[in-house]
Amino acid sequence: MSTAYVLKIAEPEARRAEISLEADTRGAASMEARLPVWTPGSYLVREHQRHVDGLRALDQDGRPLPVEKVDKHTWRVASSGARRVRTNHVDPSHAFLNPAAACAFFVGREGEACTVRTEAPAEWRTWVALPQRDGAWHAENYDELADSPFEMGPLTSHSAHSFTVEGVPHELVVWGRGDFEGRRVVPDLARIGEALAAVFRGLPFQDRYLFVVHLNDKGRGGLEHRRSAALLVPRFAFVQKSAYEDFLLLAAHEYFHLWNVKRLRPVAFTPYDWTRENHTRLLWAMEGFTSTYEVLALRRAGLITPQRFLEIWGERLTGLQRTPGRLRTPLAQASYDAWIKHYRPDESTPNTTVSYYLKGSVVGFLLDLELRRRSGGKRSLDDLVRLLFERHGRAPGLPEDGVERAALELVPGLEPWFERALRSTDELDLDAALSGVGLRAVMRPSAGPEDKGGAEQGGKDGAPNGGPRAWFGAQMKERGGGLEVQSVVEGSPAQRAGIGAGDEIVALDGFRTDLKQRLGRAVPGQQIRVTFFRMDELIELRVQLTAAPRDTVVLTPDPRATDQQVRLRASWIGAPWPDQPPGSA
Ligand SMILES: [Zn+2]
Numbered sequence: 001m002s003t004a005y006v007l008k009i010a011e012p013e014a015r016r017a018e019i020s021l022e023a024d025t026r027g028a029a030s031m032e033a034r035l036p037v038w039t040p041g042s043y044l045v046r047e048h049q050r051h052v053d054g055l056r057a058l059d060q061d062g063r064p065l066p067v068e069k070v071d072k073h074t075w076r077v078a079s080s081g082a083r084r085v086r087t088n089h090v091d092p093s094h095a096f097l098n099p100a101a102a103c104a105f106f107v108g109r110e111g112e113a114c115t116v117r118t119e120a121p122a123e124w125r126t127w128v129a130l131p132q133r134d135g136a137w138h139a140e141n142y143d144e145l146a147d148s149p150f151e152m153g154p155l156t157s158h159s160a161h162s163f164t165v166e167g168v169p170h171e172l173v174v175w176g177r178g179d180f181e182g183r184r185v186v187p188d189l190a191r192i193g194e195a196l197a198a199v200f201r202g203l204p205f206q207d208r209y210l211f212v213v214h215l216n217d218k219g220r221g222g223l224e225h226r227r228s229a230a231l232l233v234p235r236f237a238f239v240q241k242s243a244y245e246d247f248l249l250l251a252a253h254e255y256f257h258l259w260n261v262k263r264l265r266p267v268a269f270t271p272y273d274w275t276r277e278n279h280t281r282l283l284w285a286m287e288g289f290t291s292t293y294e295v296l297a298l299r300r301a302g303l304i305t306p307q308r309f310l311e312i313w314g315e316r317l318t319g320l321q322r323t324p325g326r327l328r329t330p331l332a333q334a335s336y337d338a339w340i341k342h343y344r345p346d347e348s349t350p351n352t353t354v355s356y357y358l359k360g361s362v363v364g365f366l367l368d369l370e371l372r373r374r375s376g377g378k379r380s381l382d383d384l385v386r387l388l389f390e391r392h393g394r395a396p397g398l399p400e401d402g403v404e405r406a407a408l409e410l411v412p413g414l415e416p417w418f419e420r421a422l423r424s425t426d427e428l429d430l431d432a433a434l435s436g437v438g439l440r441a442v443m444r445p446s447a448g449p450e451d452k453g454g455a456e457q458g459g460k461d462g463a464p465n466g467g468p469r470a471w472f473g474a475q476m477k478e479r480g481g482g483l484e485v486q487s488v489v490e491g492s493p494a495q496r497a498g499i500g501a502g503d504e505i506v507a508l509d510g511f512r513t514d515l516k517q518r519l520g521r522a523v524p525g526q527q528i529r530v531t532f533f534r535m536d537e538l539i540e541l542r543v544q545l546t547a548a549p550r551d552t553v554v555l556t557p558d559p560r561a562t563d564q565q566v567r568l569r570a571s572w573i574g575a576p577w578p579d580q581p582p583g584s585a
Pocket residue numbers: 224253257287290
């Protein structure tokens with residue numbers, strides 16, 4: 001028994017795909033076809049069903065059958081015999097079909113094999129990470145199909161590249177134009193793949209892997225799959241240094257998901273429930289550790305320097321320090337609430353919750369250092385993720401306390417550490433973890449809006465006349481000559497004065513020129529008159545500026561570090577850092 005799908009792109013200009021599924025349903029009184037409400041990896045109920053129109057059901061002779069919609073995601077076809085349900089799905093112009101969002105399944109038959117054929121204009125090709133036999137792609141079951149996106153289109157709008165990791169074929173297909181250059185990018189991806197495979201001492205599959213890259217004007221994101229990943233990348237992300245680093249981090253992130261979240265899955269995702277939210281408190285480990293390893297991968301692949309490696313961690317610690325919500329929502333809770341919070345941000349999000357990507361990656365970074373410190377360098381995060389993968393990398397999946405239990409086996413006594421990091425809103429203990437590798441976290445005020453932390457000098461901004469900088473405490477976007485407030489930081493001068501998200505600042509001290517620059521030149525203690533529109537009403541408030549908080553983190557070597565700490569630092573970073581010990585000329 002199997003379900004046969006046909007993905008048909010008859011008129012690409014119409015931006016729609018016609019998708020049919022066919023199964024032998026003799027013996028059943030009625031049959032229900034259902035489309036998932038969400039896509040694994042993106043924890044939001046998206047109601048894919050709203051893109052479906054023109055659904056029809058036919059019997060084996062092509063005669064229409066009655067169809068009744070029984071809930072928001074299910075259609076019931078009443079009659080016996082073989083039948084076919086057809087859905088139309090709105091999609092991008094080059095046809096990128098994510099089956100979880102496009103292909104319905106017959107309820108109760110998700111475990112059966114699926115075959116997929118494509119019908120498209122003659123010059124089109126199809127890229128998908130499924131095995132192909134007899135002109136059709138084969139998936140073991142619906143879950144595997146749902147996890148195998150199809151990229152389709154002519155070679156004139158794509159470039160295809162191949163490489164190997166651990167001898168296994170990998171393919172990279174790029175859609176869209178920009179400054180992508182295969183001969184430079186492909187070897188870097190191969191090095192990232194090798195670095196991550198080394199953590200697990202091999203790849204979890206032997207057939208092949210597919211990267212699909214979509215170049216676009218501004219978006220950045222990715223979605224992991226079992227044997228592939230889809231990356232959305234800015235067109236000109238491959239030459240400019242920081243943009244390229246960001247692309248490599250994204251690619252490493254999705255690749256690490258091969259193990260972490262695609263195979264090592266929380267019990268709550270095993271199997272996926274396609275009809276509703278699938279809650280877990282483990283996203284801090286699923287997305288967090290993955291975000292830790294994106295940085296480790298770039299360092300181990302030799303794509304960033306030791307200095308840059310530590311700067312990235314300084315930037316992330318700074319990002320966390322500038323998120324007041326870290327003091328309101330514990331990390332495990334933020335994971336659980338992903339569906340209603342992380343994927344539905346609003347102006348209060350930074351003040352009320354914390355990203356399980358950001359804090360999770362910092363927790364992974366600190367846990368790595370704690371494991372190394374407490375074991376005298378014998379254990380690391382590599383041992384933990386490898387143990388988790390070996391033990392829980394298949395059904396029934398990773399229990400909610402599985403990460404902590406495994407870590408305790410490697411290094412005892414971590415219970416209070418996990419309690420603080422995951423279930424409290426206390427600040428993370430940086431000092432102890434960093435001391436193990438002879439580093440210190442230095443906290444200083446931001447040097448200006450461009451200062452992300454991590455670096456000594458604080459970017460190109462500087463405090464006026466070398467003095468302390470004033471703090472206003474609002475995220476603002478330039479709009480029509482004024483500044484629109486996006487969000488206001490908890491406890492900041494702007495919040496205390498009554499400024500709120502949505503306010504459109506049009507003048508400071510009665511003038512509208514150079515708003516941002518004048519705010520940047522203000523000094524602590526200065527009072528400024530802020531004039532703004534709120535829902536079309538002109539309002540004026542006085543804001544008493546204070547000194548900028550010490551929320552900017554730089555990691556520096558501890559001059560008193562012992563030889564053992566310096567040795568652990570070098571083995572962690574993969575090279576001595578700094579090159580010469582401080583003080584020696
Ligand atoms: Zn991810």
